[in-house]
Amino acid sequence: MAIPGWTCRLVFGLIAAVLLTSSVALAGVGQPTPGEMGLQGAVTPVAEAIHQFYDLVNVIIVAIAVFVGILMLIVIFRFNERANPTPSRLTHHTMLEVAWTVIPIVILVVIAIPSFKLLYMQYSFPKPDLTIKATGNAWFWEHEYPDLGGFRVTSNIVRDEDLLKAELAPEEFKRRYGGLEGLPLINQMQQDAAPLWAKKGMIRQLSVDNDIAVPVNKTVHLLVTSNDVIHSWTIPSFGSKTQAVPGRVTATWFKPTVIGEYHGQCSVLCGKEHASMPITVRVVSEQAFNDWVGAAKAKDWSRARAILQAATAETAPVKVAGTLAGLNN
């Protein structure tokens, strides 16, 4: 009995859907986007390697799922009781048994080789141009630049309240929110601040008061530790994720190749304000980086902010990439 036409259409439809979503994945670069299908755009060699590995494994997964799906359909339609009333008594088939042992081994080797290569790359640490030490605190990140005199940047999350306070006169702020508390207060502030985020070019829950900066096309070693509980330092577009463990120093490295604004968040559940520990890294030209270092050393944070905003003005806020651009190239 032949496989009916609608099953063929279903199988091909599924294959087409998977191919379509993997090749035209709507992924933002440096930030998540609504309805995103894939990973955030890659801007470092490690992130690119992660994307390639992800694509390879995805192809293998889809191929296995389709193959098993076809076998299931054959069993359902060809070997049901009506189509095949007298079943075969076959119990052993040497070649078949060898094949279903050897083929999965080959598949695992095909996955293991690039997997170990990627792991090795993540821990290879090429000679650094810059070293930064990140310290997780409940509930903010602190970044220190030991090569450059050891100045520190403390990054606190920006909240609805901060934007509203900057926008409204103190009496007006008190008049609007003085009588509210708890969830109604939070909801009202969120609603009122919504247009302010876009106006400021900031992202709710992802923007901080003081971003950190790194020069473009330079290898950065990031040492990570914590002052209290375990946190995790992450920028998805850099392919960097490292646990911040109190009393220990862990490390990651990245070499960002595209000027822009890149967001990440603490990514290990660390406590009550876990969601309030975003990280923002601005990748800027060498000149802008040096200017920013000058401002940061002088603790002139408004100038530091202005320098970074100007340095990433053409790319910020980071636009959604509708194609593979920025993903694997």
Ligand SMILES: [Cu+2]
């Ligand atoms: Cu956390």
